[in-house]
Amino acid sequence: MNGLLQFAREDRGFPPSLFPDYRATVARSPREALVHMPQTLTEVTGPGPVWDKLMGPAIHDLTTQHKGAPLGQRIIVFGRVLDENARPVPNTIVEVWQANAAGRYIHRKDDWDAPIDPNFTGAGHVISDAEGNYRFISIRPGAYPWGNHKNAWRPAHIHFSLLGPAFATRLVTQMYFPDDPLIDIDPIANAVPLPYRDRMVSQLDMATTTPNWALAYRFDIVLRGKNQTPFEE
Amino acid sequence: MTLDLEHREALPRHDNQNPDLFGQTPSQTVGPYFHYGLPWKGGADLLGQSEIGPRLDLVPPEHFVLNNAHGSGMPQGEAIEIKGVVLDADGAPVPDAMIEIWQANAAGRYNGDADMREDVPLDPHFIGFGRAAASAEGIYHFRTVRPGRVPGPGNTLQAPHVAVSVFGRGLLKRLATRLYFADGEGLDMDPILSLVPETRRHTLLAQKRDDGAWWFPIHLSGAHETVFFDL
Numbered sequence: 001m002n003g004l005l006q007f008a009r010e011d012r013g014f015p016p017s018l019f020p021d022y023r024a025t026v027a028r029s030p031r032e033a034l035v036h037m038p039q040t041l042t043e044v045t046g047p048g049p050v051w052d053k054l055m056g057p058a059i060h061d062l063t064t065q066h067k068g069a070p071l072g073q074r075i076i077v078f079g080r081v082l083d084e085n086a087r088p089v090p091n092t093i094v095e096v097w098q099a100n101a102a103g104r105y106i107h108r109k110d111d112w113d114a115p116i117d118p119n120f121t122g123a124g125h126v127i128s129d130a131e132g133n134y135r136f137i138s139i140r141p142g143a144y145p146w147g148n149h150k151n152a153w154r155p156a157h158i159h160f161s162l163l164g165p166a167f168a169t170r171l172v173t174q175m176y177f178p179d180d181p182l183i184d185i186d187p188i189a190n191a192v193p194l195p196y197r198d199r200m201v202s203q204l205d206m207a208t209t210t211p212n213w214a215l216a217y218r219f220d221i222v223l224r225g226k227n228q229t230p231f232e233e
Numbered sequence: 234m235t236l237d238l239e240h241r242e243a244l245p246r247h248d249n250q251n252p253d254l255f256g257q258t259p260s261q262t263v264g265p266y267f268h269y270g271l272p273w274k275g276g277a278d279l280l281g282q283s284e285i286g287p288r289l290d291l292v293p294p295e296h297f298v299l300n301n302a303h304g305s306g307m308p309q310g311e312a313i314e315i316k317g318v319v320l321d322a323d324g325a326p327v328p329d330a331m332i333e334i335w336q337a338n339a340a341g342r343y344n345g346d347a348d349m350r351e352d353v354p355l356d357p358h359f360i361g362f363g364r365a366a367a368s369a370e371g372i373y374h375f376r377t378v379r380p381g382r383v384p385g386p387g388n389t390l391q392a393p394h395v396a397v398s399v400f401g402r403g404l405l406k407r408l409a410t411r412l413y414f415a416d417g418e419g420l421d422m423d424p425i426l427s428l429v430p431e432t433r434r435h436t437l438l439a440q441k442r443d444d445g446a447w448w449f450p451i452h453l454s455g456a457h458e459t460v461f462f463d464l
């Protein structure tokens with residue numbers, strides 16, 4: 001026992017690295033077993049409250065980054081960053097990026113024939129508050145086709161990136177929408193088995209929806225928590 | 234109109250707040266289009282001296298909204314460069330990869346709340362977290378300082394190392410590895426390296442090249458597969 005409280009390991013809801021239905025995983029996933037290791041000071045630490053020194057001031061409104069308003073349906077995306085013991089994770093950075101309302105990314109390699117919206121970039125980041133709350137204003141992204149297989153379409157999603165308190169808690173995920181039938185046939189979402197897949201699906205929240213302005217979707221993000229059982233050496 | 238109508242809630246079809254479902258949010262890939270969302274200018278220069286990190290060729294300039302990192306001054310210690318290539322099972326470069334690093338300062342102290350050792354100094358000019366997008370050739374590049382040694386389990390001391398996360402299209406979850414320096418002190422006594430089968434330890438050793446940079450290739454799979462950790 002090294003005296004450090006360890007973070008829990010990834011839970012059963014995590015996808016495998018190799019999931020052949022998502023073809024790109026085949027040449028890009030390790031075949032050797034991962035080497036099990038105790039978390040040391042390296043893994044239980046992470047950058048302190050210095051996000052603005054790294055990534056600059058928050059960008060919470062993705063609809064006011066350019067001259068005009070972006071096309072599409074305005075949405076509020078909000079929720080809490082928690083650990084798996086349901087404790088808030090304050091002061092951590094939540095980064096998002098997404099396609100526009102037509103399902104097109106503002107990226108030179110995205111050559112899908114859907115319109116670019118000059119008024120929409122689709123990138124932002126905020127810091128969770130003392131209770132773990134975060135909130136963005138955006139527009140609802142569209143579904144888009146991809147080359148994984150014939151007639152493959154990604155469900156509408158927002159990419160999320162979180163660091164949490166430590167190297168061990170780093171998480172990149174995607175938020176899906178509750179009324180989207182493409183989730184059930186998407187190889188990337190399906191790499192996560194049910195019922196855990198549903199943890200990535202946001203919920204329409206009428207209490208936060210603003211009349212005559214925007215629908216609101218709640219997406220709580222749960223990071224690894226501190227484990228009470230020390231690592232056995 | 235009844236009050237009731239105004240307060241109706243939609244029935245959740247899915248619910249990530251359901252107590253029976255509550256638990257870690259699963260990982261998903263960053264996909265191929267993260268370049269305007271994650272790697273910021275200067276993100277790969279932990280010395281705060283340049284703007285390396287993003288792929289500005291992949292984002293129209295008016296849509297690169299990520300902020301510049303502002304260096305506050307030169308950190309203490311030996312300035313070094315870390316470079317490497319990310320390769321797939323067939324040895325092909327992975328151009329849509331992203332690498333992150335986390336490390337101690339030159340004195341061996343982490344700039345994070347959980348490192349509470351007051352006898353080892355913080356460096357006001359060094360955070361120790363960096364992010365780099367791979368180039369079209371799959372190459373990543375960081376500028377940083379050589380980290381000092383930090384304690385390991387029990388009374389052990391770890392050899393100087395950098396914690397590395399690998400992300401990319403086709404990576405459903407982050408792959409975690411460690412970079413050690415081939416000439417580092419205490420490699421043969423390192424508590425984590427000693428958990429790695431001897432025949433594979435070389436995949437964690439960065440080698441100094443003629444140009445002075447530490448070269449650390451990352452093989453996601455294949456005959457020279459890098460050691461990745463379950464932590």
Ligand SMILES: [Fe+3]
Binds near residue numbers: 154157159266
């Ligand atoms: Fe996407």
